[in-house]
Amino acid sequence: MHTFRHGSSARWMRIGAIALIALVLSVAVYGNAEAHDQGTLKLVSKTFRAGDSLVVLGTKFTPDDEVTLLLLGVSGRITLAKVPTDTAGGFRRVLLVPASVAPGQYRLLAEAIDGDVVAGLDVMVTAAAAPMAPMAGVANMEGMPGHEGMATDPTGEALSIDRERSTAVTATAILLIIACAAAGAMFLRGSHANPLEEQS
Amino acid sequence: MTEARSTATRGGAIAERLALSALDYPTPARANRWDFMLGALTLVSLVVLALTGIVLTQYYNPAPLSAHDSLLYIISNSPAVSLLRDTHVWAASAALALVFAHLAAVFWRRGFRNPREGMWWSGVVLLILLFGLAFTGTALRADQEAVEALAHAAAGAKFAGAAGALLSADFTPSTPLLSRLYAFHVSTLPLALIALMALHLWLVRNLGVSAVGPERVRFTSHLRLISGAGFVLVAIVASAALIWPAALSAPGVVGFEVTKPSWPFLWVYAAENLFGMAGMLIAPAVLFGFLALVPITDRHDGRAAQITRVLGAVLFVLMIGAIIYAAIAPGQSHLGMDMGGV
Numbered sequence: 001m002h003t004f005r006h007g008s009s010a011r012w013m014r015i016g017a018i019a020l021i022a023l024v025l026s027v028a029v030y031g032n033a034e035a036h037d038q039g040t041l042k043l044v045s046k047t048f049r050a051g052d053s054l055v056v057l058g059t060k061f062t063p064d065d066e067v068t069l070l071l072l073g074v075s076g077r078i079t080l081a082k083v084p085t086d087t088a089g090g091f092r093r094v095l096l097v098p099a100s101v102a103p104g105q106y107r108l109l110a111e112a113i114d115g116d117v118v119a120g121l122d123v124m125v126t127a128a129a130a131p132m133a134p135m136a137g138v139a140n141m142e143g144m145p146g147h148e149g150m151a152t153d154p155t156g157e158a159l160s161i162d163r164e165r166s167t168a169v170t171a172t173a174i175l176l177i178i179a180c181a182a183a184g185a186m187f188l189r190g191s192h193a194n195p196l197e198e199q200s
Numbered sequence: 201m202t203e204a205r206s207t208a209t210r211g212g213a214i215a216e217r218l219a220l221s222a223l224d225y226p227t228p229a230r231a232n233r234w235d236f237m238l239g240a241l242t243l244v245s246l247v248v249l250a251l252t253g254i255v256l257t258q259y260y261n262p263a264p265l266s267a268h269d270s271l272l273y274i275i276s277n278s279p280a281v282s283l284l285r286d287t288h289v290w291a292a293s294a295a296l297a298l299v300f301a302h303l304a305a306v307f308w309r310r311g312f313r314n315p316r317e318g319m320w321w322s323g324v325v326l327l328i329l330l331f332g333l334a335f336t337g338t339a340l341r342a343d344q345e346a347v348e349a350l351a352h353a354a355a356g357a358k359f360a361g362a363a364g365a366l367l368s369a370d371f372t373p374s375t376p377l378l379s380r381l382y383a384f385h386v387s388t389l390p391l392a393l394i395a396l397m398a399l400h401l402w403l404v405r406n407l408g409v410s411a412v413g414p415e416r417v418r419f420t421s422h423l424r425l426i427s428g429a430g431f432v433l434v435a436i437v438a439s440a441a442l443i444w445p446a447a448l449s450a451p452g453v454v455g456f457e458v459t460k461p462s463w464p465f466l467w468v469y470a471a472e473n474l475f476g477m478a479g480m481l482i483a484p485a486v487l488f489g490f491l492a493l494v495p496i497t498d499r500h501d502g503r504a505a506q507i508t509r510v511l512g513a514v515l516f517v518l519m520i521g522a523i524i525y526a527a528i529a530p531g532q533s534h535l536g537m538d539m540g541g542v
């Protein structure tokens with residue numbers, strides 16, 4: 001430990017200095033990449049059908065600039081529109097989602113002119129002319145509790161969901177709990193009954 | 201050697217082939233007391249978390265728009281998985297409560313002193329990882345609390361600059377934030393936890409615990425006690441899950457602050473009430489900064505050691521007080537968001 005400190009402290013200081021410079025440079029590069037204002041995208045609903053029109057609201061973008069709105073997902077990259085921002089950095093635009101877009105998860109992205117992503121939102125595209133399927137991909141969920149009045153007022157209140165109960169599952173759980181408690185008691189009692197042995 | 205063989209013969213052929221006699225080493229008798237079992241009980245909770253979590257991965261959908269639905273599906277359609285989810289949530293609470301109890305017990309008995317500094321520091325990193333797991337787990341629910349937790353993290357990440365980029369929704373356009381947090385929750389953080397735990401337990405095994413006294417017992421007797429307490433713990437956690445199922449609120453709406461975080465994060469919430477957004481960084485910085493310094497400031501008996509001990513006790517009481525205060529104080533907005541009429 002002693003030799004280590006004396007013998008190589010200068011080397012460690014050099015390595016430290018280089019690491020520090022590298023860190024400062026990488027932060028600078030990162031900072032440079034952040035030259036655009038990060039905006040916010042808002043949609044009335046994040047689930048929409050292919051072929052539907054879509055109202056997109058943008059705020060907090062670089063004022064008097066232009067952003068490209070696009071969808072990125074299973075259908076690849078689909079450019080929707082180039083939209084100018086106003087003097088406050090906002091915009092409101094009605095877009096048409098091509099009917100050819102395959103259903104699935106997408107990112108709705110806003111890109112600045114140089115291709116930097118300045119905003120993004122997860123959206124779901126459902127099949128064209130199909131009924132709205134907010135629960136696409138999960139079978140057997142029609143009329144599932146918890147979906148009534150969804151996306152109204154935000155609340156942290158626990159949903160009162162009709163929990164599916166099964167006598168078999170509950171009984172098995174209770175049996176397992178009793179077995180665990182009994183095993184625990186047995187081990188604990190055993191170690192009392194068998195006073196600590198001395199190692200030779 | 202003769203003794204090892206006799207023990208193996210006692211345990212039978214399987215015990216011999218599994219070299220179980222290696223567990224028969226001597227440990228201090230004092231280590232058989234409850235305050236030396238808290239680390240192992242934390243480990244038991246983590247095993248429950250891992251087992252229930254593995255099942256949950258088959259039912260949970262980490263795509264942002266399907267996550268909440270998959271949880272609704274589990275709760276309303278699948279009683280067995282739902283019960284495992286409840287157990288997962290209760291085991292997480294147990295793990296955090298036990299790890300704090302373990303930390304407090306080790307701090308009080310000064311179990312971090314030479315040569316056990318590495319045990320303490322690896323423990324501090326384990327604590328950070330556990331908080332990371334609790335945070336990402338909360339976010340996976342995709343309900344209102346989850347959305348707000350993410351908004352807080354994103355705001356904190358902005359403060360942290362480049363280091364916080366991972367918590368930004370725009371880190372990469374190819375994968376949504378929720379899916380990346382899922383990867384952290386089920387892969388990155390558990391792997392890091394296992395690696396750190398291996399180091400922690402290696403040190404426990406090879407440096408021994410700080411229990412004093414000349415009396416020695418076989419480690420197997422300690423194992424027996426831990427197994428007993430572990431089974432009782434599992435029974436308690438599973439009973440709690442059966443009686444009080446884990447809640448889920450409505451799908452999160454971005455831009456509102458109407459919830460409070462779960463109890464392990466309430467002390468941070470209290471700090472935000474007092475110091476605004478900065479509290480979110482100040483409180484963890486104070487806690488982890490203090491924990492990191494403990495083995496340095498409390499090396500030998502003396503003034504510095506006394507101050508460390510008093511400071512630790514004050515911090516502990518403050519934390520419990522802050523959790524209780526935040527639990528009963530009215531909800532506050534910290535990010536300047538809408539309070540939804542609250």
Ligand code: HEM
Pocket residue numbers: 235236237238239240242243299302303306309310311312316319320321322323324326327330397400404408409410411491
């Ligand atoms: C995942 C979480 C953790 C697990 C599974 C764990 C496990 C253990 C186990 C099994 C022991 C042996 C004896 C005992 O339980 O007291 C131990 C000892 C120890 N742990 Fe942990 N631990 C964890 C977190 C922590 C934390 C957060 C700290 C402190 C910041 C810590 C510091 C220590 C120290 C210093 C010892 C030695 C204590 C002594 O010899 O007196 N551990 N740990």
